[in-house]
Amino acid sequence: MSYRKIERLVTPGEFHFVGDGFKVHNFVPGDTGLDQRRMDPFVMLDYNAPMEVKASDGKPKGVGPHPHRGFETVTIAYKGNVAHHDSHGGGGVIGEGDVQWMTAASGVLHKEYYSEAFNKQGGIFQMVQLWVNLPAKDKMSTPKYQSIENANMPKVTLADGKSYVEVIAGEYVGNKGPASTFTPIHLLNAKLQKGGHADFDFPENYTVAIIAIDGNATINGEQKIKTNQLALLDRSATDFSISAEENAVILILAGEPIGEPIASYGPFVMNTKDEIITAMNDFNVGKFGFLED
Ligand code: MN
Numbered sequence: 001m002s003y004r005k006i007e008r009l010v011t012p013g014e015f016h017f018v019g020d021g022f023k024v025h026n027f028v029p030g031d032t033g034l035d036q037r038r039m040d041p042f043v044m045l046d047y048n049a050p051m052e053v054k055a056s057d058g059k060p061k062g063v064g065p066h067p068h069r070g071f072e073t074v075t076i077a078y079k080g081n082v083a084h085h086d087s088h089g090g091g092g093v094i095g096e097g098d099v100q101w102m103t104a105a106s107g108v109l110h111k112e113y114y115s116e117a118f119n120k121q122g123g124i125f126q127m128v129q130l131w132v133n134l135p136a137k138d139k140m141s142t143p144k145y146q147s148i149e150n151a152n153m154p155k156v157t158l159a160d161g162k163s164y165v166e167v168i169a170g171e172y173v174g175n176k177g178p179a180s181t182f183t184p185i186h187l188l189n190a191k192l193q194k195g196g197h198a199d200f201d202f203p204e205n206y207t208v209a210i211i212a213i214d215g216n217a218t219i220n221g222e223q224k225i226k227t228n229q230l231a232l233l234d235r236s237a238t239d240f241s242i243s244a245e246e247n248a249v250i251l252i253l254a255g256e257p258i259g260e261p262i263a264s265y266g267p268f269v270m271n272t273k274d275e276i277i278t279a280m281n282d283f284n285v286g287k288f289g290f291l292e293d
Contacts, residue, residue, distance in 0.1 A: 003220040003241070004208060007234040008033055011226075012049060019063025021113055022127070024048045027211075027230045034232060036264060039207055040257040041183055043071060043269050044131035047211065049228050050079060053114065055122035062113020065291040068104035069279045070139045070269040072132040074187070075100045076168070076251070078213055080125035081118045086110035087289030090145025097150030099168050101179050106140040107282065109291040128211065128251060135258050136271050138182050152178045163196030163244070165189070170254070186254040192217070192244035201239045202254040208233040208240075215248025
């Protein structure tokens, strides 16, 4: 049997701050070789590896009002929690294990920061932010916001009876996740006990990557991935497996490529340069609404 193999293994390099609260490693696109064409439909991925946040009585840190158009921002909170508000009326706090799925589409302003409670209490913070592209026909659709609580994600128990796969979007062996998506996307967390094993299978043309959020693991019984690394899997087969060498949390992203031109500039991801210029003009004249800092 043939398996999808690791095409590129990325170890987090330098970090940079997004606003004053998020200390992220940029996996996609950036200088990792994971360009937007190869990663289609995933146009950006920032990873905030575990970091200590000191308790504070000041204003919660984060990033103030900024625009997005043409795609969706998906934030997965692994440790700590994140608050969000947008100019379309979406908002809320997501806690450990929860996900916020914001469809910016035609355009919103939003802000992202630590929740009041987490800011006061401090603790470990760990998060993934993924940008999922939208097909041309949906780029100017109405914005929406999905708050996805961990309790509503199916948990599919694996052979050892203790490990499981949690379904955020798409499905795992017939168990569908709560997120609604515009194109076929599977977003899964494999939460494995030491020695636990999970098998996956996605159509050969899908873009598939995994991130070792916590713990080291082995792919197809031969290739290793270490904590905080991202592995892009190739398109040579449909199947692959993950075995945990210790208790591990592995994020699996799989998506059908949209296959359209990508014009990307800062917070806007469109199909053409003209559409980027229109987005900047629309933002400058206030068409994205208003949001208080
Ligand atoms: Mn944002």
